[in-house]
Amino acid sequence: MPPRKRPPASSTAAPDSPLNPATHRGPFLDYLRAECGMAANTINAYSNDLAQFLTWLEGRKVRSLSQIDLQLLSAFLDELHSRGLAATTIARRLVGIKMFFRYLVLEGVVAESTAELLSSPKLWQYLPTVMSPEMVDRLLAAPGPHDSYPLRDRALLTVLYATGCRASELTGLRLQDVRLDESYCRCLGKGNKERIVSLNPVAVLALETYLNRERPGLVGHRDTDAVFVTRTGRPLSRVMIWHLVKKYAARIGCSRQVSPHTLRHSFATHMLAGGADIRALQEMLGHASIRTTQIYTQVEHSRLKAVHTKCHPRG
Template identity: 70%
Template sequence: MPPRRRPQQSAPSSVEHHLHPSQFVDAFLSYLQAECGMSLNTVKAYKNDIEQFVTWMNNSHVGSVLDVDLNALSQFLQALHERNLKPTTISRRLVAIKMFFRYLVLEGVVAESTVDLMSSPKLWQYLPTVLSPEMVDRLLDAPSWEDSFPKRDRAILTVLYATGCRASEVAGMQLRDLRLEENYCRCLGKGNKERIVNLNPVARKALDDYLHKERPQLIRRRDADDLFVTRTGRGVTRIMIWHVVKKYAKRIGCSDKISPHTLRHSFATHMLAGGAEIRALQEMLGHASIRTTQIYTQVEHSRLKSIHTKCHPRG
């Protein structure tokens, strides 16, 4: 007969007083990076989410991981809602907590994870910002001779839109990963998963101009393996790419909410509108779950609904 599971809602014993979540955080973060293969940026995000949960537990006098039941979790989610956080932010916090408690189950700290009984907040209310194809064209054409490195900046913008890559993935691209004559490039995504991303003619021409007319000047003082480099020959960072997108979005009068991820969203939505299959799009974006990709079907449905309302004579 299997041993009885230890209930999480039992009165805390002297041993349970030592099961404060803070003592497991560092080991959990090491587990995410070493065994789950998560990137440093993802681990940092998990760290922030878990630390905020631990702070809430301290303020709410929940002293042990064994005391985290559905009632406590509901109170935590209510506290997040009261801060007017986005549904996606709340969902991410809940995912981090779920991963944390699954780790505690694996380590034998708790017998079962109550957190898995919680449902994530509905995400259908959140639709990512998407640029129209015409606005994307304006953004890609925004770099000019007045800018310090217009060819590099245009190449970055065209690669973001042509591939749907994240800013961190574009920043991490190496020169050896590029196969310009074959119209593709390798990139390293989340969890150190490598995938092939295709380049369209616009991106290929922009890259060719940058590689032959601008990059040689930027690397004259040092050897560089990075595809995109700064004025000193060092590889660009995802923050630099973020600033590049912000700069040119402002120039063409776009919302200040535009970011590198907006081009990723636009790529996915435009691909669906062009007839791409959802599974193929999942592979292009490097999504681990098809559920993440399916949000773009809602974006496309929202777009079509808007067109119907605007154009139908009885709309």
């Protein structure tokens, strides 16, 4: 979060600090956009999480910020746990609440953030879903002549796995970002951070075939520079990409948990298994923190342990 001078504030929150979302929620989202430089998808997620939190407070007849204490915040987390939400979902919602209170501190609305006393749910047991290289090959080969746009779909799946890009990054991919002659493309990640991602020969061939043989018919006379487009020439959305991955994953008998992010997880895990340096992998994935990338070392260790247990005579 960018440093900013904190305005003078008293040692306790003002007793009538209004909780009205119209007063604080809108400016908070503007702060995330303008000062923190967060991506639109991240801001939308925080906005939805905060709206649910404020609705929950209203249901408990909490009328002012001064009423929000550690006990109340803990009760909200307990409520999320009781819904059976994943630890990662709860952790993200807690981050949104913490950032909201940090913003209130910066604005002098409250003197200190009670939310900082809360600890995130333990995530060490969470390991991302990863496909085997063989299963990935089957997924990439799943689009066929009976599908509406097999060349587009094969190129889409191939680029997801070849680069480790997020679905949202592929929706923003433009023709001028793709350099097939040099086997790379530029993508815009979280926080509008640009990075270069490499394209392997399989991805280059799939993209070249799609761009030359199928995309012109989809675009027609529409003036668009989006790489992946719908049948009407509009850019594919994240939801559309999600549905396409689900469709082909189901076709080859994959788990229902497979999503575009599964290909990102598989890319990272397979790169580490092949000897990639974790710092280089961090740059490829566009992670701000190395700690986010380190989760993939746990995945690889878990895989090796499973192989050892299965294959060792005393396993």
